[in-house]
Amino acid sequence: MDLSSLDLKDVCNLKSFSGTVPLFPLSTVVFFPNTLLPLHVFEPRYKQMVKDVSTSERIIGMALLKPGWESNYYGNPEVYDVVGMGRIVSSETFEDGRINIVLYGLK
Template sequence: MSDLPSHRPDRAARLTLPIFPLSTVVLFPGVDCPLHVFEPRYRQMTQAALGGDGLIGMVTVRPEHVGDMAGAPPVFPIGCLGRIVHSEELADGRINIVLHGTERFRIADEPAGPEDRLYREAVVDRLGEEQTEASEIGRLRERISGAFDRLVTAVAPERRDEIGPHLVADVDDALFVAVLVQVLNLPPVERQSLLEANGVGARLVALESILRFQLAGVGASDANGRSRVH
């Protein structure tokens, strides 16, 4: 079992790194993601990352190709760079890791590799994050928390104490998005669309739209009394 020391990865705008395509997991910047690595190709990938800079590119498989997971299914071009911050190798070779999302990237190329490399590698370009004024972030969070509270009250009032807005009251902005994504059980395509949004502010705007849609679906209204998405 090991906890890797915190370090800054190389800041080159373009880099080559292993990519980990999954159909249901979407990593977000600023969020930790535990993973259980068991396939031989991804165990090899993880060992290579642990022996290098500890970086893995998390990418989402396109939904129409989830049946091709045993091969090399097409993925969305925008993913999230993850740094291994904890690892535990089990006796049978499987590995438990925790990835910390650092930033988004766009795949530029996926060159062929040597035959003994079982996993995929890609050349990626780092993507910046658009910054939003703290006051606007605060207003968005307040509206989203209110919408989430109304949704929980409408569909699962008996669970309000368990999964109400208190879950995200004191977390940072990145975790605010990630927790609501998890609690709302958003499908991978919607999670991917949130990842592709440029910055936390844009993700909050998109998340508010998703909540309004869900409120409309259960016949509830938003803070302005609207029961339909406009």
């Protein structure tokens, strides 16, 4: 997808938003509105998340992990209360199942 041709009215339209988004927690990423965030998705649980949202609203919440997250990474690590929401505007799946996506930060 050529990101220069994005229709921001369509990308930012939240009229049909269900109010629920899956969280993608990372330790070093803070996601802001009106920015693009490229992600390389390789863990099975997050690959499944991308597949799931790709058939609906294409929205993911990017959450910042709180300190000490390492001890509970594969469980339910704590995240900060404020998250950045983004819509998948580009996606590429590789033969081995890894996925490159680009999120556009919503406001």
